[in-house]
Amino acid sequence: MKNTFVHSIIIASIFLTAVACGSSEKENEPEKVASDITEQKLTADHIYIEVSPSDLGSVKKGDEINLAAEDTSMSFTLTIRRVSEAVKGIKSISAYVDDSETGQAALIFRGGRLSGQIDIFDQDLRYSVAFDTAQGAYYLQQVNKDSLDVLQGSKPLTPDNKTIDN
Numbered sequence: 001m002k003n004t005f006v007h008s009i010i011i012a013s014i015f016l017t018a019v020a021c022g023s024s025e026k027e028n029e030p031e032k033v034a035s036d037i038t039e040q041k042l043t044a045d046h047i048y049i050e051v052s053p054s055d056l057g058s059v060k061k062g063d064e065i066n067l068a069a070e071d072t073s074m075s076f077t078l079t080i081r082r083v084s085e086a087v088k089g090i091k092s093i094s095a096y097v098d099d100s101e102t103g104q105a106a107l108i109f110r111g112g113r114l115s116g117q118i119d120i121f122d123q124d125l126r127y128s129v130a131f132d133t134a135q136g137a138y139y140l141q142q143v144n145k146d147s148l149d150v151l152q153g154s155k156p157l158t159p160d161n162k163t164i165d166n
Contacts, residue, residue, distance in 0.1 A: 046132065046139040047074065056109050059083060059093065067118075067129075069140070076118065078105050105129075114138065 068075040078095035090110045097103030107116030118127045126143040
């Protein structure tokens with residue numbers, strides 16, 4: 001009986017070790033799936049841009065942020081319509097692209113870096129804004145709108161495409 005108990009303990013510990021080792025591999029799978037999905041939604045090309053002013057920590061409503069592509073003539077002027085800091089050190093920035101008819105931007109300024117999304121209505125384009133630490137530069141990456149999970153048939157949040165200003 002003593003041997004049976006010892007064998008049961010050994011088998012149980014092997015089983016628990018196998019379960020514990022297997023679960024760490026499965027925990028990483030959602031991250032891999034999420035990164036694969038993110039990669040599918042973005043195109044491969046990075047369009048490196050200059051961002052001015054370089055000090056974005058002090059921007060306020062009415063200020064402008066200029067984004068100019070280094071290799072093309074593409075440029076945008078973002079006119080800030082709202083800046084909020086709900087969490088210390090993280091600023092949420094809402095802006096018009098060139099004017100309210102051209103597009104809108106939803107940006108986050110955190111840790112000295114800008115990131116977010118820019119929608120260009122008249123070209124039906126969406127860009128992701130991010131910082132490439134290896135290059136030390138900001139870039140735009142076009143979002144593949146066909147791969148976005150959009151609820152079809154829903155009513156717009158703002159009626160008649162009107163924007164809401166705070």
